[in-house]
Amino acid sequence: MKLLSPDRWNVALLAIALIGLVSGIGLWAAGYSGLADYVWAGGVIPILAALIVEIIRSLRQGDLGLDIVAALSMSAALFFGETLAAAVVALMYSGGTLLESFAEVRARREMSDLLSRVPRTATIHHNGKLEEVPLDDVAPGDLLLIRQGDIAPVDGAVESGRALLDQSALTGESMPVRLEQGQAVMSGSTNAGETFDLRATHLAANSTYAGIVRLVEAAQKSKAPMVRLADRYSLLFLAVTIAMATLAWWFSGDPIRAVAVLVVATPCPLILAVPVALVAGLSRAAHYGVLIKGAKPLEALARIETMIVDKTGTLTEGRPKIVSIDALSDLTPDEMLFFAAGLDQGSKHPVAQAIVASAQQRGMHLPVPTDLVETPGEGITGRIDGHDVVVGGEDFVMGLAECARMDHPARSNGAVIVALAVDGQLVGHIEMADALRSGTIAFLKGLRRIGMKRILLATGDRLSVAEAVTDGLDLDGLRAELTPDQKVLLVLSERKNGPVMMVGDGVNDAPALAAADVGVAMGARGTAASAEAADVVLLVDQLDRLLPGLEIARRSRRIALESVGIGIGLSFVGMIAAALGYLAPVQGAVLQEVIDVAVILNALRVLNTVPLEA
Structure with missing residues (x-):
């Protein structure tokens, strides 16, 4: 037998409670009050049974929450003949459960959108034709076709033409980004322009978007300290509720007052507002990258x-860049870069790779270096187009070039000076810096x-x-x-x-x-x-993205605490009024559910957060 999904189950319980309440009211209005009591009770019992099963499951997991108050209030109302109040509590409880579920779905919207956009296939160039293949079959080096509206399935680089990419789902930036040939493309970006070719650089499982999806799935399974704090305080609130109900019955001699106290405390905003506000904060932060x-x-x-x-x-x-090229001979800066980059192709040092990348960006066709000898942390020697070339730290180069030391320009903050010698002569300096x-x-x-x-x-x-x-x-x-x-x-x-x-x-x-x-x-x-x-x-590698994240986190926590404070305060006022006989059970149930709806809606305000620093 196929079980109902949680959402459908909640809808089914709400329908049972609603039908029971409305049918009972109809019978009562027609003068069949005795039959109405049975119908109201019939609508409550399935809700109460489902609630008891949930309480048992929670107790097995070590959780003790305020669902017990809901079960006590419905049971007490049925026992003392307040079937209408029990029916209202059942309707409001099942409705509140469905509303909480809806609120969490709404709050998780941004993260759910990230998961729903995961591509399953890719279009690749193969033997002169296009083939649609499963995403896991894409390997680094494959050439992919990215059509307008397609989502880049793997990390890669623009192979042909230019690309206009919408990265809003990843970064929150509303304006598309234009990339030139050779520039990196993040998987998960949407092609907002013309069709282009993408050269894959990573497997799908190792790409940006796959990593994001894994992190999102982990985030959706979490439970916050404030939520656990709410669970702990729920035990205190449960004890206070039962004590207040008992005292109301003891001093008044009227058990209906105890019933009213119980129903006005069902369920508590403490366990509704906190998770909704924090989950909404997670979703909103994801929107801003x-x-x-x-x-x-x-x-x-x-x-x-x-x-x-x-x-x-x-x-x-984190990537050294050329700040300046200072020539000390007849060689031009471009010629200096040609020799330095040509030789540095044989080194994996970050500075060497940055020099090579700069030459490639200028469209230089670099020759293959020969006779390479690298001294780790010092420099590299070899031959380029028949010339002896030395690239590295100034002391290293001067020691091999056997020529007089020459002054180089004052370096920028944090800069590194790379010396270059050709055929035994110092020909200049290349200034490199890792900029802020x-x-x-x-x-x-x-x-x-x-x-x-x-x-x-x-x-x-x-x-x-x-x-x-x-x-x-x-x-x-x-x-x-x-x-x-x-x-x-x-x-x-x-x-x-x-x-x-x-x-x-x-x-x-x-x-x-x-x-x-x-x-x-x-x-x-x-x-x-x-x-x-x-x-x-x-x-994305933008440090300033952290600012909206901090603002959203602070506002989420503030709204959660605000909702709890207001909700609990109003609940206590209602419980005192019920204990003094100013609220009947039905009135107390309606009042409490109005409070619950209000705190959930207040918690959802987090979704409207627009950080000043975004």
Whole structure:
């Protein structure tokens, strides 16, 4: 026998309660009050039975919630002949359950949209024709056709022409991005322009979008500390409710007052508002390109007072770029770049790869180097088009070129000077720098505006480089030449000043990300270790995306607490009124459900959050 889905089951229970209540009212109006009582009771019993089964299941899992109050109120109302009140409670309880389910679906909309867009197939060029293949069959190097409206199924690069891509589902940016030939394309982007070819660079399972989907699925299964806090306080509220109902019965001698107290406390906004508000916050943050791995880190993110940020690849681009080429001979800057890049093809050093990339971007056709000899951390020698070439640090090059040292221009902040010698003569310098991410100063100002108390830089780089790069930035401290375990110690020591957030992108940052109250990894395509250890992943390599995430987290927590405070306060007022005889059971049930609907709708306000820093 096929069981009903949770949503259909909730609808079925609501229909039973509604039919029972309306039919009973009809019979009562026709003068059949005795029969109406039976019909009302008949509509309540299935709801009560389903509720008891749910309570037993929760107790087996170690959860004790306010569903017990709902079961007690319906049971007490039936026992004392308040069948109409029981029917109203049954209708409102089943309706509230369905409303809560609807609210969570609405709150998860942005994350659900990410999951629903997952491509299943790809169109590839094969033997001169197009073939539709399962996504898992796509391999790096395959050439894919991306038609207008298609979603890029894997990470790759634009192979032909230009591409106009809508990345709003990943980053929240409403304007499409235009990419030139050779530029990287994130999987999950929608082709908003003409058809283009995409050269796959990753397997589907290792692509950006697949990583995002895995993180979203993990986020949807979480439970927040505030939700667990609500579970614990529900036990206290249950005890207070039963005590108040007992005292009302004891002092008045009227059991109906006890029934009224029970129904006015069913169910409590404490267990409705918190999960809805936090899940709505997760969804809203995803809209702005901030993937939070669950309600627990969302709640922790809202309380952060100290941020520790890595330098390379986080505060900076992480990719050295040529700042200037200073020629000291008859060679032109382009000729210098030709020799340096040609030789550097034989090195995997980040600076060497950056020089090669710069030459390729200028359309240079580089020759194959010969007689390569690399000295790790120093430089490389070899031959290019019959010329002896040396590229590397100035001391290394000068030691091999055997020529007089010549002054080079003053370097920029944090820059590296690469010397170049051709045929034994120093011909010039190439200045390389890992620049700050654009908008870094505005980002730090934004953090101060939203109340961040301490901002520190933690890096494994030399102190002089770190100081040069961060000169003029609004930082509270700088720690350089740190090993991964020293970054962990820094995170732990900063906890004395309040909850700590660590932002990084590399394998060396993973231990510190895991040790922090909230770990933030840069980019879904970043190092797998950092993304796994982090609680929050920025879907694009834009550090300023963290600002809207922080704002949304704080507003989600504020609205959740606000809903709980208002809801519980109104519930207590209603319970006191019922205990004093001012509310009948039916009136109390209706009042409580009005409160429940109000707090759920209030919690959904999180979905309308528009961060000032977005």
